[in-house]
Every structure is written in structure tokens, then in C-alpha cells.
Amino acid sequence: MEGIELVAFQIIASVGSARSSYIEAIQEAKNGNFSAAEDLIKAGDKEFAEGHHAHASLIQKEANQEEVDLKLLLMHAEDQLMSAEGFKFIAQEFIDVYERFESLK
Numbered sequence: 001m002e003g004i005e006l007v008a009f010q011i012i013a014s015v016g017s018a019r020s021s022y023i024e025a026i027q028e029a030k031n032g033n034f035s036a037a038e039d040l041i042k043a044g045d046k047e048f049a050e051g052h053h054a055h056a057s058l059i060q061k062e063a064n065q066e067e068v069d070l071k072l073l074l075m076h077a078e079d080q081l082m083s084a085e086g087f088k089f090i091a092q093e094f095i096d097v098y099e100r101f102e103s104l105k
Contacts, residue, residue, distance in 0.1 A: 011077035014051030015084040022091040029098040
């Protein structure tokens with residue numbers, strides 16, 4: 001495996017890990033473990049950055065007039081990238097809500 005397929009799998013693996021961290025962060029916040037939730041958000045951000053970097057490398061290739069084949073696998077990778085980004089936003093909102101609930105106790 002090489003080229004677009006390799007980059008697509010790098011994106012999928014990285015942002016999949018990021019999304020998992022964001023989901024785990026929600027669970028930690030739900031249990032009142034806000035420090036652990038924040039650590040998971042940070043870990044997810046590192047994974048997401050790796051996937052974003054791999055995606056950016058393809059954009060740079062295309063900007064340099066290099067051929068970048070659009071394949072279904074790449075479209076899936078981009079979908080996963082966007083999904084992970086959305087999960088981060090949702091996770092941060094849930095954490096905020098759980099912190100507010102905790103402060104009312």
C-alpha cells in the first residue's frame with residue numbers, strides 16, 4: 001500500500017483515535033473526573049493533529065499541481081476527520097454542562 005491509500009489510512013487511524021479520546025472524555029466528565037476528561041481532550045487533540053497534518057500534505061500536493069486521485073477511501077478519511085472535529089466540539093460542550101451540574105451540588 002502506498003500513496004493516497006497510505007495517507008488515507010493514516011488519517012483514519014489518527015482521527016479515529018482522537019474521536020475515541022473525545023468520547024472517553026465525555027464519560028470521564030459524566031463521572032465527575034474533569035481532570036481526566038481534560039487530559040483525554042488533549043490526547044485527542046494530538047491524535048487529531050496527526051491526521052490533519054496527513055490531510056494537509058495532500059492539499060499541499062494538489063496546490064503544487066501534483067496529481068491527487070480522489071478515491072472512496074480518501075473521501076471516507078475526510079469524513080472521519082470531520083466527524084472527529086465535531087465530536088471534539090460536542091465533548092467540550094458536554095464537559096462544560098457536567099461541570100456546571102457539579103457546581104450546583
